[in-house]
Amino acid sequence: MNRHADFNLEQVVEAALRPLAPSGRRFWALAAVLGVVVGSALVAYVVQFTSGLGAAGYNDQVFWGIYEANLVAFIGVSYGGALVSAILRLTQAKWRAPITRLAEAMAVFSLLVGMVFALIHLGRPERFWLLIANPQISSPLVWDFVAIMTYLLATLIFLYLPLIPDLATLRDRLAARGGWMFRLYSLLALEWHDLPAQRRLLNRATMLVAILIIPIAVVVHSVLSWAFAVTSRPGWHSTIFAPYFVVAALFSGVAMVILVVAGFRKGYRLEQYIQLKHFQYLGYLLVTLDLMYLYFTFTEMLTEGYAGVEDVMPILDALLIGQYAPLFWFFVLGAGVLPIVLVALPRTRTINGIVIGSALVVSGMWLKRILIVVPAVAHPLIAGAWGSFQVTWVSAALTIGGAAAIPLLLMLFFKFFPILAIDEMAEVAAEAAAEHAAAPQPSLALGEGGVVR
Amino acid sequence: MRRLSLRVVSLVLVSVLAALLGAGTVLAQEKPQEKVPDAATSLKIGTAPRLDSKGKPAKGQMLLTATLTTADGKGVNSRQVGFYQQVELLGSREMDLGKGTTDSSGTATLIYQPAEAGAQTIKVYFSGGSGLASAQASSTIQVTDAHSAFETEALLLSPVVQWMPVAVGVLVLVLWAILHGVFVVTVIGVRAAAVKAPEASLQPATAPATTARR
Numbered sequence: 001m002n003r004h005a006d007f008n009l010e011q012v013v014e015a016a017l018r019p020l021a022p023s024g025r026r027f028w029a030l031a032a033v034l035g036v037v038v039g040s041a042l043v044a045y046v047v048q049f050t051s052g053l054g055a056a057g058y059n060d061q062v063f064w065g066i067y068e069a070n071l072v073a074f075i076g077v078s079y080g081g082a083l084v085s086a087i088l089r090l091t092q093a094k095w096r097a098p099i100t101r102l103a104e105a106m107a108v109f110s111l112l113v114g115m116v117f118a119l120i121h122l123g124r125p126e127r128f129w130l131l132i133a134n135p136q137i138s139s140p141l142v143w144d145f146v147a148i149m150t151y152l153l154a155t156l157i158f159l160y161l162p163l164i165p166d167l168a169t170l171r172d173r174l175a176a177r178g179g180w181m182f183r184l185y186s187l188l189a190l191e192w193h194d195l196p197a198q199r200r201l202l203n204r205a206t207m208l209v210a211i212l213i214i215p216i217a218v219v220v221h222s223v224l225s226w227a228f229a230v231t232s233r234p235g236w237h238s239t240i241f242a243p244y245f246v247v248a249a250l251f252s253g254v255a256m257v258i259l260v261v262a263g264f265r266k267g268y269r270l271e272q273y274i275q276l277k278h279f280q281y282l283g284y285l286l287v288t289l290d291l292m293y294l295y296f297t298f299t300e301m302l303t304e305g306y307a308g309v310e311d312v313m314p315i316l317d318a319l320l321i322g323q324y325a326p327l328f329w330f331f332v333l334g335a336g337v338l339p340i341v342l343v344a345l346p347r348t349r350t351i352n353g354i355v356i357g358s359a360l361v362v363s364g365m366w367l368k369r370i371l372i373v374v375p376a377v378a379h380p381l382i383a384g385a386w387g388s389f390q391v392t393w394v395s396a397a398l399t400i401g402g403a404a405a406i407p408l409l410l411m412l413f414f415k416f417f418p419i420l421a422i423d424e425m426a427e428v429a430a431e432a433a434a435e436h437a438a439a440p441q442p443s444l445a446l447g448e449g450g451v452v453r
Numbered sequence: 454m455r456r457l458s459l460r461v462v463s464l465v466l467v468s469v470l471a472a473l474l475g476a477g478t479v480l481a482q483e484k485p486q487e488k489v490p491d492a493a494t495s496l497k498i499g500t501a502p503r504l505d506s507k508g509k510p511a512k513g514q515m516l517l518t519a520t521l522t523t524a525d526g527k528g529v530n531s532r533q534v535g536f537y538q539q540v541e542l543l544g545s546r547e548m549d550l551g552k553g554t555t556d557s558s559g560t561a562t563l564i565y566q567p568a569e570a571g572a573q574t575i576k577v578y579f580s581g582g583s584g585l586a587s588a589q590a591s592s593t594i595q596v597t598d599a600h601s602a603f604e605t606e607a608l609l610l611s612p613v614v615q616w617m618p619v620a621v622g623v624l625v626l627v628l629w630a631i632l633h634g635v636f637v638v639t640v641i642g643v644r645a646a647a648v649k650a651p652e653a654s655l656q657p658a659t660a661p662a663t664t665a666r667r
Binding site for chain 2: 137138146150153154157160161164190191192193195197198201202205208209212216
């Protein structure tokens with residue numbers, strides 16, 4: 001006999017709209033803390049703007065450092081969110097429904113934060129105008145700009161389209177009350193009434209964007225890697241960089257999805273809808289990507305080390321046994337090996353264990369981006385001593401502020417929009433109900449003497 | 454007594470003579486020698502076309518000449534002259550173009566391959582020595598035929614390289630068009646479907662609290 005669980009749509013709607021209700025002290029306290037951190041970042045930026053990039057630890061020799069690593073890290077994290085939602089949607093994975101909204105929103109906001117670091121690292125932000133007014137087509141930075149803007153457009157559309165039915169739900173709930181929120185939702189809901197023609201159009205559009213966003217994100221991270229790989233600088237000039245960056249983006253992105261989902265699940269008491277299985281499935285995906293990334297790292301080290309190219313060996317030495325070795329091995333063990341162990345062992349394959357593993361991945365992958373950028377730049381191209389990059393309070397504040405901005409933006413976003421994809425969850429439940437109805441039920445025929453056969 | 458006096462007087466006379474001789478020697482040595490002033494020299498800058506082996510002007514090259522003469526107009530030979538160009542590179546600087554040695558007529562020649570056309574300030578210096586005073590001169594020349602020293606041969610892939618930005622640009626535009634198209638078509642289509650639908654079908658999007666079994 002099959003076991004069944006009741007799926008009450010009204011409860012789903014209530015849970016999805018829980019953040020829209022007036023928030024308690026904990027919400028405002030957390031928002032205030034995050035706001036202060038982001039505010040500190042703004043102060044730090046003013047100091048940097050007036051004093052120059054030297055205030056952030058940059059110097060003539062080490063001209064790329066923490067901001068470039070942040071740019072790659074945050075945009076990379078964005079890809080994970082988009083991919084989790086897109087691939088699960090394309091494969092019609094039923095467990096996707098409670099997490100897609102969080103993943104899609106995280107993709108947008110982490111991308112926006114990453115783009116801000118592109119301006120921060122310029123030093124003189126008005127130079128950004130030259131990218132538009134006088135673009136050098138042969139420059140990978142122009143390719144970056146075009147690719148990232150395309151990706152931003154795709155993620156915004158990918159976030160908005162599945163939101164339309166949920167916006168209609170909000171519109172209908174506020175119809176009696178009216179007000180500016182009602183008008184906003186009415187405008188954004190586009191006269192949605194779940195008509196068959198509307199449903200067909202929306203499904204096709206969502207699937208098309210889900211298909212497109214995957215190669216777009218691959219191209220974005222490949223182009224990001226080419227800003228390093230097409231230079232002749234030892235340590236950067238590597239053919240493996242494009243797939244390396246793509247896998248890194250997926251790896252850190254899936255980990256970030258796990259962290260975001262865990263945080264909002266706890267904050268808004270969504271345990272009924274976001275369950276252990278969601279974390280376990282994401283954990284399996286995380287481990288797969290972890291192994292891929294370790295493989296790419298090993299391959300890169302092996303090919304560079306075996307050939308023993310004179311220019312590259314000092315950088316390899318510095319990473320493996322030199323001044324950057326502690327950071328590198330922390331990344332390998334902390335972000336590479338430990339998450340695999342945490343997910344692999346049944347005892348630690350819990351929500352807490354997977355969240356801890358994900359936190360290690362996010363921090364370790366950020367560190368790895370630093371190790372990609374800084375050692376290659378610090379290594380002298382001609383004679384001379386190694387340069388050094390010192391993290392200052394300015395660069396630290398901006399980095400932490402950027403990291404804090406993502407949950408803050410998500411919290412503010414979900415004050416206006418449902419945190420769960422209501423329509424998607426209803427659709428998945430309806431499909432499950434239809435499957436159950438179509439499945440042959442065991443017959444309870446009564447035989448002679450009233451015995452069940 | 455008398456012998457002693459004579460000896461003393463002799464000794465004194467000898468001492469005086471020695472002192473006089475020494476003083477004279479010292480005075481003779483300390484007497485400054487008369488210095489012969491360096492002969493004044495002057496430099497004059499000129500230009501001339503450089504001819505190739507067939508006697509035709511070489512493309513993008515010219516001759517810079519510097520004529521070193523003494524005050525009486527005689528050319529000074531076998532002297533090294535330095536040629537410089539006044540440039541603006543992190544401030545006003547003199548870029549070393551090369552050195553030439555003067556011939557019997559006092560003319561030093563340098564083959565000059567200017568990187569850009571237009572007015573250029575050329576300076577020449579003679580450091581002097583061997584009885585000749587130093588000299589320098591400055592002149593503005595007009596370069597009409599410049600030839601980059603870094604011209605490379607066209608690569609085999611040149612057509613690909615030339616058209617690649619166009620191809621990528623078209624691809625990007627197509628992608629943007631698709632994304633915008635999907636968005637616009639969806640927005641218009643959803644609204645249009647609502648307009649066409651009968652009034653009765655425009656129910657609230659959320660169904661009443663239903664229970665679906667899974």
